[in-house]
Amino acid sequence: MAQYYIxxxxxxxxxxxxxxxxxxxxxxxxxxxxxxxxALPRDGYVRVEGIEDALxxxxxxxxxxxxxxxxxxxxxxxxxxxxxxxxAIVIETRIVPSEQLWVEHPxxxxxxxxxxxxxxxxxxxxxxxxxxxxxx
Numbered sequence: 001m002a003q004y005y006i007x008x009x010x011x012x013x014x015x016x017x018x019x020x021x022x023x024x025x026x027x028x029x030x031x032x033x034x035x036x037x038x039a040l041p042r043d044g045y046v047r048v049e050g051i052e053d054a055l056x057x058x059x060x061x062x063x064x065x066x067x068x069x070x071x072x073x074x075x076x077x078x079x080x081x082x083x084x085x086x087x088a089i090v091i092e093t094r095i096v097p098s099e100q101l102w103v104e105h106p107x108x109x110x111x112x113x114x115x116x117x118x119x120x121x122x123x124x125x126x127x128x129x130x131x132x133x134x135x136x
Contacts (some may be wrong), residue, residue, distance in 0.1 A: 066114035
């Protein structure tokens, strides 16, 4: 089943397909979703980087941008499901799993749970359905 995989960069080898998948920035990914048809590989893979930078740049309104990202991703869930594209969301720093999913960046804590909810996951990565059903 196609879905999001949230993974720390150091754990990319655990998602072997993400190592060679086409790369794009997070904001480019949001733009690609809005294309008709989406500018994404059908029945393929994509590696998305830079969500941390986008959220940090929005300070002090990081939480507002995270909620907007959640809404945008939710709106295009059906399109992603139809295209069957696996999406690796690569996190440069450390993911802090708890009741709420955070990214521990040297300058700030990034509330990733506001975008993707707080998914269950293993040590290497977290899976989230395109409809973001893990909620927040």
